[in-house]
Amino acid sequence: xSSVFTKIINREIPAYIVAEDAYNIAFLDINPLxxxxxxxxxxxxxxxxxxxxxxxxxxxxxxxxKVAVAIGKVTKKRIGTSVxxxxxxxxHIHLIPxxxxxxxxxxxxxxxxxxxxxxxxxxxxxxxxx
Ligand code: AMP
Numbered sequence: 001x002s003s004v005f006t007k008i009i010n011r012e013i014p015a016y017i018v019a020e021d022a023y024n025i026a027f028l029d030i031n032p033l034x035x036x037x038x039x040x041x042x043x044x045x046x047x048x049x050x051x052x053x054x055x056x057x058x059x060x061x062x063x064x065x066k067v068a069v070a071i072g073k074v075t076k077k078r079i080g081t082s083v084x085x086x087x088x089x090x091x092h093i094h095l096i097p098x099x100x101x102x103x104x105x106x107x108x109x110x111x112x113x114x115x116x117x118x119x120x121x122x123x124x125x126x127x128x129x130x
Contacts, residue, residue, distance in 0.1 A: 002045065003088060003089055005039075005088055005090040005092065009041075015028070015030075016028035016030075016118045016119065016121075017122070018070070018122050018125040018126050019063070019066070019070065019125070019126065021063060022043075023042060023044070023056065023060075023063070024040060024042055024043060024060055025040075025043060026039065026041075026063070026064075026095075027039060028118055032110060032113070033096050033098075033103060033104065033105075033110065033111065034075075034077075034096055034097045034098060034111065035075065035097065035113070035117075036071045036074060036075045036077075036095075036097045036125065037094065037095070037096050037097070038094075038095045039092045039095075040067055040092060040093045040095060041090060041091060041093075042056050042091055045090050047089040047091065048085065048091065049083050049091040049093070051091075052091060060091070060093065061093075064081070066129065067125075067129060068081070068095050070129035070130075071095055071097055072097070073128040074121070074125050077097035077098055077099055078097070078098060079096065079098075080095075080097075080098050080104045081093055081094065082096065082104065082106070
């Protein structure tokens with residue numbers, strides 16, 4: 001069965017997509033630690049990020065850098081990265097805007113945004129990504 005993220009890639013379920021290229025896609029995390037918290041994933045469905053072949057891994061990380069720069073322009077914050085992967089078995093990098101280290105703690109309560117708020121931040125990041 002495809003992962004929930006493959007369903008997003010295939011547009012079978014909705015997501016707030018902020019960037020895409022031939023091999024990767026980025027969309028807002030629906031349970032964000034901060035505004036602009038984004039997931040970057042390879043289109044190839046592989047569970048564990050360190051099982052990715054070198055080409056896919058490199059492509060993912062270069063793509064994540066471009067997305068992080070766009071998020072930084074919009075949020076005016078530094079972007080932290082995390083790789084966890086205990087919930088969704090499809091490799092992904094979390095890009096998390098932050099000011100204080102405590103904001104990067106995954107044990108923190110997740111923020112709630114309305115659909116309109118998610119749409120607005122996604123549109124801004126898309127525009128900054130170019
Ligand atoms: P982890 O696998 O532990 O890195 O966590 C998976 C992350 O994916 C969590 O932060 C979830 O909020 C996020 N997530 C799960 N399903 C979706 C979805 N349909 N759209 C956006 N983010 C999701």
